[in-house]
Amino acid sequence: MTGTIQNRESFLNNIARQLGRDRLKEPLQKPEWKYNPQDKVLADATVDDLVEVLESHCEKINTTFITTTKAGLTVALNEAVKNYGGGPVVTWKDERFTHWGLNDLFNNEWPKQGLEYHEWDYTSGDDNIRRAEQANVGITISEVTLAESATVVLFSSKDRGRTVSFLPKTYIALVPKSSIVPRMTQAAKKMREMHQDGQRVPACVNFISGPSNSADIELQLVVGVHGPFKATYILIDDL
Amino acid sequence: MPMKIGNENFSERVGKGINNSFMRGAVAGAQDNIGARRLHAVEELGNWEEWRSHGEEIRQHVLENLDYYLEQLSENIANRGGNVYFASTPEEANDYIRGVIKKKRAKKVVKSKSMVTEEINLNSSLEDIGCEVIETDLGEYILQIDDHDPPSHIVAPALHKNKEQVRDVFTEKLGYKKSSDPTELAWHAREMLRQDYLTADVGITGCNFAVAETGSFALVTNEGNADLVTSLPKTQITVMGMERIVPSFEELEVLVSMLTRSAVGQKLPSYVTVLTGPREAQDVDGPEEFHLVIVDNGRSKILGTEFQSVLQCIRCAACVNACPVYRHVGGHSYGSIYSGPIGAVLSPLLGGYDDYKELPYASTLCGACTEVCPVKIPLHELLHKHRQVIVEKEGRAPVSEKLLMKAFGLGAASPTLYKWGSKLAPSAMNPFTTDDKISKGPGPLKAWTDVRDFPAPNKERFRDWYKNREKGESKS
Numbered sequence: 001m002t003g004t005i006q007n008r009e010s011f012l013n014n015i016a017r018q019l020g021r022d023r024l025k026e027p028l029q030k031p032e033w034k035y036n037p038q039d040k041v042l043a044d045a046t047v048d049d050l051v052e053v054l055e056s057h058c059e060k061i062n063t064t065f066i067t068t069t070k071a072g073l074t075v076a077l078n079e080a081v082k083n084y085g086g087g088p089v090v091t092w093k094d095e096r097f098t099h100w101g102l103n104d105l106f107n108n109e110w111p112k113q114g115l116e117y118h119e120w121d122y123t124s125g126d127d128n129i130r131r132a133e134q135a136n137v138g139i140t141i142s143e144v145t146l147a148e149s150a151t152v153v154l155f156s157s158k159d160r161g162r163t164v165s166f167l168p169k170t171y172i173a174l175v176p177k178s179s180i181v182p183r184m185t186q187a188a189k190k191m192r193e194m195h196q197d198g199q200r201v202p203a204c205v206n207f208i209s210g211p212s213n214s215a216d217i218e219l220q221l222v223v224g225v226h227g228p229f230k231a232t233y234i235l236i237d238d239l
Numbered sequence: 240m241p242m243k244i245g246n247e248n249f250s251e252r253v254g255k256g257i258n259n260s261f262m263r264g265a266v267a268g269a270q271d272n273i274g275a276r277r278l279h280a281v282e283e284l285g286n287w288e289e290w291r292s293h294g295e296e297i298r299q300h301v302l303e304n305l306d307y308y309l310e311q312l313s314e315n316i317a318n319r320g321g322n323v324y325f326a327s328t329p330e331e332a333n334d335y336i337r338g339v340i341k342k343k344r345a346k347k348v349v350k351s352k353s354m355v356t357e358e359i360n361l362n363s364s365l366e367d368i369g370c371e372v373i374e375t376d377l378g379e380y381i382l383q384i385d386d387h388d389p390p391s392h393i394v395a396p397a398l399h400k401n402k403e404q405v406r407d408v409f410t411e412k413l414g415y416k417k418s419s420d421p422t423e424l425a426w427h428a429r430e431m432l433r434q435d436y437l438t439a440d441v442g443i444t445g446c447n448f449a450v451a452e453t454g455s456f457a458l459v460t461n462e463g464n465a466d467l468v469t470s471l472p473k474t475q476i477t478v479m480g481m482e483r484i485v486p487s488f489e490e491l492e493v494l495v496s497m498l499t500r501s502a503v504g505q506k507l508p509s510y511v512t513v514l515t516g517p518r519e520a521q522d523v524d525g526p527e528e529f530h531l532v533i534v535d536n537g538r539s540k541i542l543g544t545e546f547q548s549v550l551q552c553i554r555c556a557a558c559v560n561a562c563p564v565y566r567h568v569g570g571h572s573y574g575s576i577y578s579g580p581i582g583a584v585l586s587p588l589l590g591g592y593d594d595y596k597e598l599p600y601a602s603t604l605c606g607a608c609t610e611v612c613p614v615k616i617p618l619h620e621l622l623h624k625h626r627q628v629i630v631e632k633e634g635r636a637p638v639s640e641k642l643l644m645k646a647f648g649l650g651a652a653s654p655t656l657y658k659w660g661s662k663l664a665p666s667a668m669n670p671f672t673t674d675d676k677i678s679k680g681p682g683p684l685k686a687w688t689d690v691r692d693f694p695a696p697n698k699e700r701f702r703d704w705y706k707n708r709e710k711g712e713s714k715s
Contacts, residue, residue, distance in 0.1 A: 001320045002317050002318060002320065003316060003317040003318075003319070003320050003321045003322040003323065003516075003529075004317065004322045004323070005313050005314075005317050005322075005323045005324075005325075006322075006323070006324045006325065006335075007324060007325040007326070007327075007331070008310070008313060008323070008325050010327075011309075011325035011327060011533075011535065012306040012309060012310055012325075013306075014327070014535075014539050015305050015306040015309070015481075015539050015542060016306045018539050018540070018542040018543045019303065019305070019306070019542055019543050020543055023306055024304060024306060024307040028304055028307045028308075030300075030486050030487065031296075031300060033293060033296060033297070034292070034293075034296055035289050035290075035292045035293035035296065036293065037284070037286050037289040037290045037293055038290075038293075038492065038493055038496070040286070041284070057506070061509070120523070122521050122522070122523050125523055126523065128523050128524075129437075129471070129523065129524060133433075133437065146507070148506055149505075149506035149507035151507055151511075156522065156525065157519070157522070158519065158520075158521035158522050158523070161522075161523055161524050162466065162470040162524045162525060163467075163470050163471070163524045166463055166466050166467055166470065167467075183496075184492045184495070184496060184507065185489075185492055185493075187492070188488040188489050188491060188492035189488075189489065191488045191513075192452070192487055192488045192489060195452065195453050195488075200519075201453050201455060201515045202515070203319075203514065203515055203516055203517070203518055203519050203522065203525055204469075204470070204512065204513070204514055204515075204525055205512070205513040205514075206466070206510065206511075206512055207507060207510070207511035207512070207513070208509065208510060209506075209507050209508065209509050209510075210509055211509065212461070212462055212463040212509055212510075213461050213462070213509055214377045214378075214425055214461055214462045215395070215461075215503075216376070216377040216378035216381070216395060216396075216397055216425075217377070217378075217381075217397070217400075217402050217405055217421035217424055217425065218265070218401060218402050218421060219268070219269055219272055219273075219395065219398075220402075220421040222421050222422045222425040222426075223422075224425075224426070224429070225377060225425050225428075225429055225461075225462040225463065225464070226375065226429060226432065226433075226436075226462045226463045226464045226466075226467055227462070227463030227466065227467075227509070227510070228463075
């Protein structure tokens with residue numbers, strides 16, 4: 001469905017008039033920028049260098065960093081959830097969990113332990129939000145991971161609710177090693193390519209770097225304001 | 240609140256600021272703290288000047304082609320099912336937003352921090368139609384429950400309050416019973432606000448940057464409040480100043496990085512959120528309906544003038560944190576929601592010289608603001624231009640300058656007054672003095688002290704020294 005646009009012509013004509021010319025009608029090409037300093041950041045770093053940068057920045061943003069293999073993921077994730085005090089746990093609905101062998105943990109192991117688990121299910125509507133709000137741990141997956149700022153990037157969809165990363169008390173991001181790039185530059189390029197290839201840009205792309213925080217009272221850092229109090233990244237060696 | 244805050248005149252406001260010793264200590268501490276973090280964050284890049292040049296070229300290109308990019312933005316938003324309203328005035332913006340609120344029969348609005356909505360006085364416009372409006376940024380929330388205390392800093396709005404004052408406000412207004420520990424205070428606000436997010440009908444946000452090519456826009460926070468504001472209510476309204484736009488994700492990335500490094504010294508904040516249109520058909524969270532309101536409110540009058548570069552601003556407040564005048568007088572002295580050097584340039588342009596002709600004089604023209612600006616706005620030159628316009632074209636100098644010139648005339652004409660003046664000099668220079676050398680000189684001294692120290696004004700004036708020497712008492 002197409003939305004409405006109101007009051008545009010007079011508004012934009014006025015801008016053109018102030019700029020001393022007619023309205024621009026031909027498609028405008030972006031100029032070749034004279035400077036591109038962003039491309040030089042960590043340009044020569046290897047993947048392992050980037051992992052090191054990521055890990056060291058996690059410490060600065062109060063985020064626990066764990067590395068594991070695909071085979072070790074079930075144990076590592078179970079431990080991370082236990083460290084945060086157990087359930088209820090809410091996750092996206094995502095094939096990658098199955099691919100990484102987590103189904104048994106989610107659907108057999110946790111129920112057996114009495115740990116409440118909810119997988120996002122768009123057919124049950126707002127019930128998902130209620131579950132996320134009551135959850136102790138939210139688990140999502142990084143599409144692109146920025147080493148420089150220790151940032152995970154999430155793409156929303158009907159199966160990948162935005163609030164899974166915000167409403168629960170604590171947050172765990174699964175980070176495939178193959179998703180690591182130097183910085184936001186590469187993520188922005190990837191998003192732009194998606195658009196240019198005719199794919200829809202996700203309605204919500206979250207760049208998340210650690211837990212929620214604020215310094216609004218006397219500039220003292222408080223961790224856990226509106227979003228999670230704690231965050232853990234689990235790096236999965238998938239290369 | 241509107242852009243203009245309070246009804247006191249400039250010198251009354253400054254008098255209050257200078258006599259508020261907690262505020263002055265807090266501002267000085269904040270400037271030192273954030274200033275050092277900013278410096279570290281930009282220096283570790285190793286080529287900050289190149290970043291600044293890139294920031295500048297992006298912002299200049301956008302302003303030169305603003306009509307094109309706004310048209311492209313609006314087309315792309317409409318294609319994704321969003322609605323776009325172009326508002327020339329605050330009244331048009333508020334009327335449109337009230338229309339949406341009424342149509343939705345909305346009773347409760349949650350808001351994330353937005354300077355442009357302050358500028359158009361949106362909150363009171365919505366309260367007038369019986370709507371409850373709740374600010375969710377912790378700093379803004381504190382100010383709002385304290386009977387709408389005005390913000391004193393663009394990035395840290397409640398900077399002028401100490402934690403005991405915050406506790407007292409919480410105790411009085413929220414029945415809070417715990418300590419003045421910032422963590423306990425913040426967690427109490429979290430509890431209060433969680434329910435509001437879940438029950439609000441409409442979420443209202445500002446816009447850090449819109450992206451023309453995809454019809455997207457970005458919100459930058461550390462608290463995550465903007466994310467709850469944009470994922471829980473069924474209707475979302477985003478208000479943007481018309482110049483806050485970039486061509487594509489590639490330029491968005493650069494400016495967000497520069498914004499957060501310059502504002503608080505962070506590589507990235509906890510949350511950068513890029514939203515495109517309303518939720519998709521089967522999505523569970525995110526708004527079903529999305530409106531973008533693009534506000535002019537005097538900005539177009541700045542285009543094509545010698546002040547155009549002020550529209551390059553990305554609202555990082557690095558200039559505020561570097562300004563020696565802001566340090567001493569605090570944010571409320573500016574009488575505008577936009578304080579510091581950017582406020583002194585922008586407020587007279589948006590609000591007129593009648594209310595703001597004093598602000599361009601609230602500067603030593605030392606140029607510290609221009610040096611830290613990530614997008615290279617020549618702030619101190621624009622302040623100087625304002626003074627030229629005020630004196631030459633408007634034919635009026637503000638009271639402070641007239642007094643100054645009068646005082647200079649008097650002072651130079653009377654030896655007694657001259658002596659009094661030079662006696663004051665050492666204490667006025669104290670903040671810049673270490674071991675009798677001035678290492679960070681203000682104003683005209685700056686160029687000199689950049690390369691060497693300048694001898695501090697002698698604690699013993701020459702006249703006193705000479706007199707003492709005559710008496711044979713001086714040890715100098």
